[in-house]
Amino acid sequence: MINTKSANRTTTGVLHTGPARLVFIYGVPSSTAGSIVLRDSTDGSGEVKVTLQSVGSVRTVIEIPLADEGMRFVNGIHVTLTNVAGITVFFAG
Numbered sequence: 407m408i409n410t411k412s413a414n415r416t417t418t419g420v421l422h423t424g425p426a427r428l429v430f431i432y433g434v435p436s437s438t439a440g441s442i443v444l445r446d447s448t449d450g451s452g453e454v455k456v457t458l459q460s461v462g463s464v465r466t467v468i469e470i471p472l473a474d475e476g477m478r479f480v481n482g483i484h485v486t487l488t489n490v491a492g493i494t495v496f497f498a499g
Contacts, residue, residue: 408498413483416492420448421483426499427476428455428483433468433493435460440489442468448482455479460490 410429413421433442439462445452455477458468476498485493 410496410498412494412496414492414494415485415487418450418486419484421485421493421495422479422497422499423448423482424499425481426479426483426497428479428495428497429472429476430496431456431458431468431470431472431493432495433458433460434491435463435466435468436489436491437464438462438489440487442490442493443486443488444495445484445486446479446481447484450484450486452481452484462489464491 442458444456
């Protein structure tokens with residue numbers, strides 16, 4: 407059993423500082439198509455780990471479970487939100 411934590415943001419910024427394994431992503435789009443970019447960073451300049459495109463519909467959520475041991479972030483988890491109402495991530499770290 408892993409020690410799971412969660413973080414939520416409605417604007418671009420840091421979700422977690424330090425090492426983590428991302429295990430689930432939940433995003434809520436806005437009425438305009440947009441994107442979610444997750445970086446291995448605390449300042450938005452690190453390696454892009456994942457880019458998700460969202461549709462322009464508040465009725466379609468983004469739910470992505472990451473199997474096995476999840477996605478490894480060494481430095482932290484930084485998110486850039488473009489036309490996205492919010493994101494919640496679950497991670498061990």
